[in-house]
Amino acid sequence: MTGLGDRLLGLGLLVLAVAYGWVAQQWPEPFGGAETVGPETFPTILSVVLVAGSIYLMVKPDPDAQWPLGKTTLELAVSLVVLVVYAMLLEPLGFVISTTLAVGTLSWRMGAPPRRAFTTGLVSAVVVFVLFNYGLSLNLPAGPLEVN
Amino acid sequence: METLGFLMDGFAVALTPYNLTFALFGAFAGTLIGCLPGLGPANGVAILIPLAFALGLPPETAMILLTSVYAGAMYGGRISSILLNIPGDEPAMMTCLDGYPMARNGRAADALAISAIASFSGGLIGTIGLIMLAPMLAKFALSFGPAEYFALFLLAFATLGGITGKSPMKTVIAATLGIMISTVGIDISTGTQRYTFGVLELYEGIDFILAIVGLFAISELFFFVESRMGGGREKMTVGKLTLTFKELVSTIPTQLRGGVLGFISGVLPGAGASLGSFISYTLEKQVLGKKGNFGEGDIRGVVAPEAGNNGASSGALVPMLTLGVPGSGTTAVLLAMLISLNITPGPLMFTQHADIVWGVIAALLIGNVLLLLLNIPLIGFFVRLLSVPPMYLLPIVTMVAFVGIYSISNSAFDLYFMVAFGAVGYFLRKLDIPVVPIILGLLLGPEMEKNLGHALVLSDGDWSGLWASTLAKSFWLVAGLSLVLPYVVGPVLRRRMNAAIKESPASD
Numbered sequence: 001m002t003g004l005g006d007r008l009l010g011l012g013l014l015v016l017a018v019a020y021g022w023v024a025q026q027w028p029e030p031f032g033g034a035e036t037v038g039p040e041t042f043p044t045i046l047s048v049v050l051v052a053g054s055i056y057l058m059v060k061p062d063p064d065a066q067w068p069l070g071k072t073t074l075e076l077a078v079s080l081v082v083l084v085v086y087a088m089l090l091e092p093l094g095f096v097i098s099t100t101l102a103v104g105t106l107s108w109r110m111g112a113p114p115r116r117a118f119t120t121g122l123v124s125a126v127v128v129f130v131l132f133n134y135g136l137s138l139n140l141p142a143g144p145l146e147v148n
Numbered sequence: 149m150e151t152l153g154f155l156m157d158g159f160a161v162a163l164t165p166y167n168l169t170f171a172l173f174g175a176f177a178g179t180l181i182g183c184l185p186g187l188g189p190a191n192g193v194a195i196l197i198p199l200a201f202a203l204g205l206p207p208e209t210a211m212i213l214l215t216s217v218y219a220g221a222m223y224g225g226r227i228s229s230i231l232l233n234i235p236g237d238e239p240a241m242m243t244c245l246d247g248y249p250m251a252r253n254g255r256a257a258d259a260l261a262i263s264a265i266a267s268f269s270g271g272l273i274g275t276i277g278l279i280m281l282a283p284m285l286a287k288f289a290l291s292f293g294p295a296e297y298f299a300l301f302l303l304a305f306a307t308l309g310g311i312t313g314k315s316p317m318k319t320v321i322a323a324t325l326g327i328m329i330s331t332v333g334i335d336i337s338t339g340t341q342r343y344t345f346g347v348l349e350l351y352e353g354i355d356f357i358l359a360i361v362g363l364f365a366i367s368e369l370f371f372f373v374e375s376r377m378g379g380g381r382e383k384m385t386v387g388k389l390t391l392t393f394k395e396l397v398s399t400i401p402t403q404l405r406g407g408v409l410g411f412i413s414g415v416l417p418g419a420g421a422s423l424g425s426f427i428s429y430t431l432e433k434q435v436l437g438k439k440g441n442f443g444e445g446d447i448r449g450v451v452a453p454e455a456g457n458n459g460a461s462s463g464a465l466v467p468m469l470t471l472g473v474p475g476s477g478t479t480a481v482l483l484a485m486l487i488s489l490n491i492t493p494g495p496l497m498f499t500q501h502a503d504i505v506w507g508v509i510a511a512l513l514i515g516n517v518l519l520l521l522l523n524i525p526l527i528g529f530f531v532r533l534l535s536v537p538p539m540y541l542l543p544i545v546t547m548v549a550f551v552g553i554y555s556i557s558n559s560a561f562d563l564y565f566m567v568a569f570g571a572v573g574y575f576l577r578k579l580d581i582p583v584v585p586i587i588l589g590l591l592l593g594p595e596m597e598k599n600l601g602h603a604l605v606l607s608d609g610d611w612s613g614l615w616a617s618t619l620a621k622s623f624w625l626v627a628g629l630s631l632v633l634p635y636v637v638g639p640v641l642r643r644r645m646n647a648a649i650k651e652s653p654a655s656d
Contacts (some may be wrong), residue, residue: 001187003620009579011319016330020328020343027340039340046328053321062315065578068374077160079373083546090554103543110373110539117540124544128551138202138555 003061010057017054021047078109094143099125150570151283155619158506161208162514162570170205170213170509175518178220180238183228183530184538187368187545189221190584194364195545197485198552207489208504212511214485215465218478219271221460223523226263226454227530231256239457242425246442246449257527258391262447263394263454264523266403270455274414274462275405278469279509281415281496285470289495294602299623301596304473306627312607315580316319316631322581326589327355327596336594337533337601345406356590358553358566363583364481365549366570371577372542395447402432403446404414406455413456414463414475424463428456462512469505470495472595477584483591630652 024043036117086102093101104121108114132138161167181192193214225240230247243263292300293575297632305323307314332343333353344350376480409431410424432452433442439444461478468479472493486493491501498505524528554564573583607613615624 005579006581009581013325023343027342037337037604039335039338039342042600043328043331043342046324046331050321050324052330053317053324056317057321062580066365067578072374075373076370076574079370080567083567083570084564086550087560087567090550090563091560095551099547102548106369106543106546107539110542112537112539120540121543124547128547132551132555136203139558140555141552 005064005067006057006061010054010061012056013050013054017050020050057087065129075109079106082106082109091141092143095129095140096122096125097143099128151279153216154283154502154506155510157503158508158510159514161503161507162510167209167212167507167511168514170209171216171515172518174213174216175220175515175522178217178222179224179227179519179522179530180220180533181217182221182224183534184224184541187507188477189218189225191364191368191483192221192482193217193478193550194360195552197481197488198361198549198556200485200553201357201488202552205489207501208507210485210489211482211504211508214482215508215511216515216518218461218482219458220519221478222271222458223264223267223519224372224530225457226267226450227527228534229533230259230263230450231262231534239425239460240453242429242453242456243450245429246444246446249443249445250447250450253646255445257276257388257389258447259390259450260527261524262396262399263450264520264527266399266406266451266454267458267523268516268520269403269464270407270458271512271519272408273404273455274411274459274514275509275516277408277411277415277459278462278466278512280636282466282470282505282509285466286495286498289471289577292495292619293617294599295607295620296617297599298603298622299595299620299627300471300473301592301599303627303630304467304475305585305588305594306630308473308582308588316634317581318581319585320631322576322583322585323589325581327593328584328589328592329359329586330356330593331597336598354565355556356587357488357556358562359569359590360481361549361553362486362569363573363586365545366567367573367577367583369542369546370570370574372538398449399448402451403455405431405435406452407459410459411463412454414460415466416475422551425453425457425459428452429533431602458601465508465512469493469497469508472497473592474588477587479587480584480591487591556601557651
């Protein structure tokens with residue numbers, strides 16, 4: 001019941017708000033002279049609102065949420081890494097291979113037996129690939145499996 | 149009877165075989181999305197947006213597809229409420245109260261059938277309400293100036309948390325964050341580069357579709373990983389239909405009341421479908437009092453909330469279509485689709501894009517009929533799908549989100565952005581910062597800035613011009629009230645909702 005989460009968030013948002021507002025003051029005056037509403041007006045208002053909001057958070061934080069600990073944190077990190085690697089490998093490895101790996105790993109980590117997990121990955125990858133490339137003629141990268 | 153003529157034109161658009169196919173697909177996919185726990189309507193529509201976009205569907209078809217998904221999801225939410233006592237989406241919460249006891253009494257099939265019928269009549273009443281109210285509101289909204297619009301946007305944000313919302317301040321923070329993200333890119337009126345840091349990909353701003361899919365779909369995956377709900381659920385048997393015609397007739401007054409109440413709470417800013425079904429249920433309990441056995445499987449306890457939430461879902465389209473100001477997460481996502489189709493929502497849409505507006509409305513009517521037809525015979529199929537464990541399903545859904553985003557731009561850069569939004573969304577949701585205001589901020593931010601600029605030009609730089617007219621004043625007032633009221637009324641209402649849920653013996 002310390003509200004540490006909200007306080008940290010408030011602090012982070014305060015830094016963000018000040019930086020956001022400060023950057024807005026640095027823009028050169030637009031060509032044609034200053035008007036009442038320049039490019040910086042709206043961002044300045046937003047930054048003031050966010051400063052107020054973040055201070056409120058720090059002063060009156062809500063009770064903390066239950067944060068995942070230990071193994072769950074690891075699982076979350078693994079899923080995040082899988083998603084990033086999936087995005088990275090999508091083009092070089094092609095859709096089918098990268099999807100099989102990504103979907104397979106994710107469902108395996110979520111508790112499916114490995115073989116069934118990767119089978120699900122492969123089947124869904126092939127179905128979606130065929131559907132998209134031939135049915136809907138949207139080109140997903142084929143990667144090394146390119147035939148012609 | 150101008151409206152009727154427009155509606156006929158709308159039917160002409162919606163009934164072409166091409167559009168009808170998409171409506172059918174949408175209704176089917178929507179029911180599926182609705183009935184799978186953890187994959188709410190906003191989520192489902194969000195995942196389909198990039199696909200609709202990448203497929204290059206014509207605007208009216210894309211909108212028809214997404215509205216059918218929306219309507220379908222509202223139907224689907226009840227299935228898991230009744231069979232598993234787990235609401236498929238938030239508005240279906242109240243359906244658990246009597247739906248699950250009915251299923252335990254061996255009347256699952258009846259509960260499913262009657263709730264499909266109630267959903268149908270709720271949706272129908274809501275759509276009729278929409279047809280009558282929307283053109284009037286659109287005409288009225290034509291008189292709005294920039295100052296009124298600016299105040300209206302504020303009102304939309306202020307009411308978004310809803311009267312039952314926990315922390316209005318967090319809604320404000322979320323909305324501000326969303327608007328801040330929308331300022332990235334080249335300023336439209338002056339050409340100044342804002343917050344681009346010289347990164348080429350940021351010049352055009354951050355695509356809100358990325359943000360939507362990331363914040364909804366990807367963060368949902370993280371939540372599932374965290375809660376390890378990966379395993380499947382026990383299979384449910386539905387049993388035989390024993391619903392009698394007499395019983396059906398006896399629920400008609402409940403259906404009407406529920407539908408109308410739901411529609412009203414759908415139109416009102418800040419109420420939404422959850423409150424719609426809650427009010428319908430409580431009123432029904434008050435009206436029938438001791439004559440019913442609510443909480444123990446009363447059939448009217450299933451009918452009222454279902455009619456209510458489907459009425460509300462049509463009602464929620466009224467402010468979205470006429471003012472361009474959505475009142476709920478899902479309508480916000482629909483608005484995103486409209487904006488990315490280059491259609492400016494608001495009163496002018498009724499004249500400039502009459503075919504789309506009325507096509508969508510006609511599609512809602514047709515979709516309702518399709519859904520009723522789909523839901524009764526195919527219920528067994530949907531029930532079987534419920535037992536597909538999320539550990540297979542969610543990774544596939546995530547993959548579909550990747551495919552959709554990738555096929556819009558063919559760039560991996562966008563995918564990184566989406567994943568980043570997903571991770572940020574997870575943290576924000578953990579900290580109770582709602583994601584819907586962020587999306588709404590992203591969508592409405594540019595319009596808000598434009599209207600602020602126009603209003604100040606009209607008033608010669610005098611800031612008080614923003615609240616000069618009576619209409620603008622009242623918007624500001626309501627917006628202010630909606631930020632204060634939750635602190636006063638919110639705790640009471642929330643306690644009542646919780647009490648209502650705890651009262652029912654089956655939901656422990």
